[in-house]
Amino acid sequence: MFIDIACSQKKKYNQNAYGDYFASNRFPNMNRIVAVLSDGLGSGIKANILACMTSTMLLKFMENHSDIEKSCEIIMNSLPVCKVRGISYSTFSAIDCFDDGNAKIVEEGNPDFIWIRGGEVLKPEYQSIQSKDFKNRKMKVYNIKLEKYDRVIFCSDGATQVAMGSKRYPLGLERSGLIKIILEKLEQEPEISSKNLSEYLVKQIELIAPNRELKDDTSILSIYCRDPRESLIFTGPPFHGEKDNYYAKTFMEFKGKKAISGGTTANIISRELNIPVIAKLSMNSGKLPGLSEMEGVDLVTEGILTLTKTLEYLENGNAEENAAKTLMDFLLDSDVINFLVGAQMNKAHYDPNLPIEIEIRKNIIKQMAKVLEEKYLKKVNVQFV
Amino acid sequence: MAKVEVKVCLGTTCFVMGGSNLQELNEIIPQKYGDKVELNAANCLGLCSINWEYSKAPYVKVNEAVVSEATVEKVLEEIDKQLGN
Numbered sequence: 001m002f003i004d005i006a007c008s009q010k011k012k013y014n015q016n017a018y019g020d021y022f023a024s025n026r027f028p029n030m031n032r033i034v035a036v037l038s039d040g041l042g043s044g045i046k047a048n049i050l051a052c053m054t055s056t057m058l059l060k061f062m063e064n065h066s067d068i069e070k071s072c073e074i075i076m077n078s079l080p081v082c083k084v085r086g087i088s089y090s091t092f093s094a095i096d097c098f099d100d101g102n103a104k105i106v107e108e109g110n111p112d113f114i115w116i117r118g119g120e121v122l123k124p125e126y127q128s129i130q131s132k133d134f135k136n137r138k139m140k141v142y143n144i145k146l147e148k149y150d151r152v153i154f155c156s157d158g159a160t161q162v163a164m165g166s167k168r169y170p171l172g173l174e175r176s177g178l179i180k181i182i183l184e185k186l187e188q189e190p191e192i193s194s195k196n197l198s199e200y201l202v203k204q205i206e207l208i209a210p211n212r213e214l215k216d217d218t219s220i221l222s223i224y225c226r227d228p229r230e231s232l233i234f235t236g237p238p239f240h241g242e243k244d245n246y247y248a249k250t251f252m253e254f255k256g257k258k259a260i261s262g263g264t265t266a267n268i269i270s271r272e273l274n275i276p277v278i279a280k281l282s283m284n285s286g287k288l289p290g291l292s293e294m295e296g297v298d299l300v301t302e303g304i305l306t307l308t309k310t311l312e313y314l315e316n317g318n319a320e321e322n323a324a325k326t327l328m329d330f331l332l333d334s335d336v337i338n339f340l341v342g343a344q345m346n347k348a349h350y351d352p353n354l355p356i357e358i359e360i361r362k363n364i365i366k367q368m369a370k371v372l373e374e375k376y377l378k379k380v381n382v383q384f385v
Numbered sequence: 386m387a388k389v390e391v392k393v394c395l396g397t398t399c400f401v402m403g404g405s406n407l408q409e410l411n412e413i414i415p416q417k418y419g420d421k422v423e424l425n426a427a428n429c430l431g432l433c434s435i436n437w438e439y440s441k442a443p444y445v446k447v448n449e450a451v452v453s454e455a456t457v458e459k460v461l462e463e464i465d466k467q468l469g470n
Contacts, residue, residue, distance in 0.1 A: 263396040263428030279395055279426035287405065289395040292428055302428075304397050348398040348433035351440050356401055 019047030236342030
């Protein structure tokens with residue numbers, strides 16, 4: 001089971017800093033994901049600092065399985081005290097979740113999370129923990145078991161209290177109003193991604209706010225348990241040529257989406273499985289060779305130059321429309337990315353007469369795996385053949 | 386008369402050694418020869434790695450003839466030769 005997680009936020013009207021803060025970390029080796037959404041007291045920079053400190057500290061504590069009660073006391077004791085209100089305060093929701101569905105959720109002050117299974121909202125049991133040092137502070141601790149296609153939505157109170165005092169929503173949208181919007185959307189689009197759902201909800205909340213001006217920072221953190229979207233990228237000729245056939249077959253039998261990055265690699269698969277590969281001469285797509293086509297393969301690109309550019313785009317963002325952008329979109333559209341990297345060197349690439357320096361494939365893929373894991377929270381497997 | 390087949394290598398080495406400039410053929414060939422010449426691309430003709438120390442990329446194949454260190458002019462010259470112009 002794959003945990004699709006995304007957070008979307010909108011600032012309070014006329015503020016230039018977010019008063020809510022979201023932090024998360026995925027541990028692919030442990031099949032675990034930890035995420036925290038915190039809402040700082042007040043708004044603007046002050047709230048941002050409180051929320052940011054709370055989220056990052058709590059994330060670290062949870063990652064290390066520290067006692068949650070103790071951790072929270074430490075955090076509350078270390079937060080700066082608000083000059084106006086004389087208290088140090090921030091609310092939070094935190095989840096520590098494993099791929100098998102076992103999850104621990106801790107909430108303090110934020111609206112109760114919304115757990116949806118098959119169009120119904122579930123009411124999980126929780127344990128209430130009272131803070132020793134701080135009165136009026138109570139944590140709710142849930143131990144739940146998520147199932148496939150479950151959704152869990154966390155929000156800051158900006159979402160539930162939007163439009164409070166208006167004729168239509170005297171008490172704000174409230175949790176029940178938010179649930180209604182979510183269920184309606186899920187009926188229309190049962191497979192909507194976490195990213196799209198959270199963006200949609202924040203947009204709807206903004207539309208409800210009088211004059212579209214949010215009175216508080218608003219965040220939606222969405223979690224969706226689903227099958228992982230897997231992809232396989234074959235790049236580079238295998239070191240032992242006699243195994244070409246085996247790897248070509250392995251590649252073609254793969255169930256998820258498939259891409260080939262490399263002209264020679266494409267030729268090998270074409271030769272071994274007798275599937276023609278058609279290079280397209282409508283090649284001018286900037287400084288990169290264009291795409292080719294092969295039946296049964298979702299994407300065929302040139303190798304090293306395209307990979308180098310794709311890595312650059314993954315690291316920096318700004319992408320032009322070309323083969324590297326297509327490959328980047330292909331990667332970002334997957335949850336689990338497998339690289340099958342042929343270790344045979346193309347000597348011609350290391351000809352000193354070449355006008356540019358060509359990177360070693362192995363290094364590019366290693367760097368790419370790192371950025372996909374750390375920046376985009378993907379699960380990446382690399383196999384050298 | 387049989388068509389002349391032109392294959393432009395778009396492999397990495399050929400591309401960086403000047404193959405990207407051969408994209409002009411895309412416009413020139415249909416204009417000049419109409420349907421007498423068929424223009425295609427190849428992922429990698431595998432020529433650069435055979436004798437890499439003396440690599441003369443970019444390569445273009447005109448029927449079976451290999452044009453090395455190919456330029457637009459050299460390719461057109463070879464096509465003319467094969468067409469008997």
